[in-house]
Amino acid sequence: MSQILTKLDKLSGSECSVLFSGSKPIASTFSKDKLLYLKLGHQAFTLIFKQAIKSNPYYDEAHIQIGNYRLISYRVSDSALYIALLPERSEIHRAQRILRESRPLLSKMITKLTQAPT
Amino acid sequence: MKSYKVLFIGSPGSGKTTAIRSISEIDVVDTDTKVSDSTIKRKRTTTVGMDYGKLTLNEDTNLHLYGTPGQERFKFMWDLMVSDLAKDASAVILLVDNTRNYPLKDLDFYLDEFWDYIVSRHFVIAVTRSDLDETTTLEDYQNHLKARGMLAPTIFMDARKSMHVLDIINSGMMHDAESVNWSDVAHKVAMNEFKKRNPDPNSPQFEWLRKSRPVPKMSIVEAATKSRGILGALHFDENNETIDHSLNNVEQHELFKTLKTLADTVSKKAPQLPAIGNISLFGSKQDTLSLFIESDQSLGLITNANMTHQQIRQQAVDLLQWSDNVSNTDQAG
Numbered sequence: 411m412s413q414i415l416t417k418l419d420k421l422s423g424s425e426c427s428v429l430f431s432g433s434k435p436i437a438s439t440f441s442k443d444k445l446l447y448l449k450l451g452h453q454a455f456t457l458i459f460k461q462a463i464k465s466n467p468y469y470d471e472a473h474i475q476i477g478n479y480r481l482i483s484y485r486v487s488d489s490a491l492y493i494a495l496l497p498e499r500s501e502i503h504r505a506q507r508i509l510r511e512s513r514p515l516l517s518k519m520i521t522k523l524t525q526a527p528t
Numbered sequence: 529m530k531s532y533k534v535l536f537i538g539s540p541g542s543g544k545t546t547a548i549r550s551i552s553e554i555d556v557v558d559t560d561t562k563v564s565d566s567t568i569k570r571k572r573t574t575t576v577g578m579d580y581g582k583l584t585l586n587e588d589t590n591l592h593l594y595g596t597p598g599q600e601r602f603k604f605m606w607d608l609m610v611s612d613l614a615k616d617a618s619a620v621i622l623l624v625d626n627t628r629n630y631p632l633k634d635l636d637f638y639l640d641e642f643w644d645y646i647v648s649r650h651f652v653i654a655v656t657r658s659d660l661d662e663t664t665t666l667e668d669y670q671n672h673l674k675a676r677g678m679l680a681p682t683i684f685m686d687a688r689k690s691m692h693v694l695d696i697i698n699s700g701m702m703h704d705a706e707s708v709n710w711s712d713v714a715h716k717v718a719m720n721e722f723k724k725r726n727p728d729p730n731s732p733q734f735e736w737l738r739k740s741r742p743v744p745k746m747s748i749v750e751a752a753t754k755s756r757g758i759l760g761a762l763h764f765d766e767n768n769e770t771i772d773h774s775l776n777n778v779e780q781h782e783l784f785k786t787l788k789t790l791a792d793t794v795s796k797k798a799p800q801l802p803a804i805g806n807i808s809l810f811g812s813k814q815d816t817l818s819l820f821i822e823s824d825q826s827l828g829l830i831t832n833a834n835m836t837h838q839q840i841r842q843q844a845v846d847l848l849q850w851s852d853n854v855s856n857t858d859q860a861g
Contacts, residue, residue: 415553430795447801449799450794452796457790458790458809464779465779468811468812468813470810471809472808473808473809475804476801476804477793477801477803478802502838510624
């Protein structure tokens with residue numbers, strides 16, 4: 411499944427990405443040296459969406475800019491998050507368009523991975 | 529006939545149009561239009577295309593003066609100018625407004641954006657409005673350049689004074705235009721300035737003076753809400769206290785507070801990472817909520833769903849640069 415994320419990374423210009431189901435990463439292309447961004451991103455986006463929904467339940471995309479990096483997250487379902495790490499000088503608008511269009515694919519991935527026997 | 533070109537670049541309101549106007553011997557071809565964005569905090573009109581002026585250096589030599597629009601949303605004009613109109617320019621002059629809260633950030637931004645263009649030309653940094661704010665010194669600029677591994681003449685100047693502008697141009701191209709007698713040019717420029725002091729009320733110069741009179745003082749929240757696409761704004765000080773806001777929705781106000789607290793917590797938890805500069809929330813066909821964070825202030829914006837992140841960011845950057853409630857400017861950039 412990480413291959414799909416790798417393809418999506420290439421299309422969106424992301425350096426790496428991860429798919430969370432609950433608090434568990436079920437597919438990831440994050441390298442070891444970027445794991446802090448993954449951990450921090452997951453904690454922060456979980457809190458952001460939890461608070462944002464109180465103000466507007468239709469917020470389903472959040473960004474955090476840390477230095478030259480940008481973390482983009484999509485709420486794929488109530489319990490699933492997709493997080494991508496965009497490097498400096500990324501075309502943010504293009505990445506947003508591609509990732510938003512890929513949400514049905516990510517949703518399917520979640521269903522498949524969470525239903526697969528362990 | 530020899531022709532030389534000089535390109536002026538820099539942030540909105542840094543004085544590019546003023547500099548070209550002060551030295552050009554022809555009525556400047558400008559593309560100024562009424563401000564519809566955050567620039568309203570600073571001026572009534574802004575360049576949306578380009579500025580063009582001309583100065584005769586001697587019988588055989590002309591100098592063409594080009595100025596880019598300041599706003600990043602006109603980046604296509606920057607590309608067009610560096611790749612076509614001013615492709616063969618001898619010198620590039622970066623104007624930095626010293627009254628902006630973080631002028632070294634402007635310096636970095638324009639160095640990054642125009643790097644390939646700058647490195648192959650004579651390059652001069654002209655710092656404007658230092659008479660109003662001397663917090664960032666010439667030494668700060670030079671040290672900042674040194675830290676980036678580059679050297680460039682850096683000069684304080686008043687863009688309204690033609691002799692200052694000529695001095696900058698001279699620094700940028702004196703080695704190229706060796707046949708030019710710069711004393712003669714200085715004399716001519718000084719005489720032109722003298723003539724321009726009392727312009728005819730029907731002249732373009734008079735119209736320019738009318739348009740460029742100071743704008744009334746306003747807060748960045750007020751300026752934000754007068755900008756196209758911005759529906760609401762909130763300004764926090766360095767202690768996360770609200771300085772001013774135009775939000776009707778209490779939940780949005782609370783959400784901005786939560787996002788700022790989150791950013792502070794992340795910085796404490798992961799001090800090895802750079803600080804969070806922005807948190808944004810989007811939804812299909814929903815107004816966008818964005819918080820832009822500096823070390824000493826933050827700005828929250830509610831914007832139309834059709835504004836891109838880049839457009840929102842540019843508005844926020846300029847508003848934070850022009851806010852009046854900042855205690856510490858970011859000397860480190």
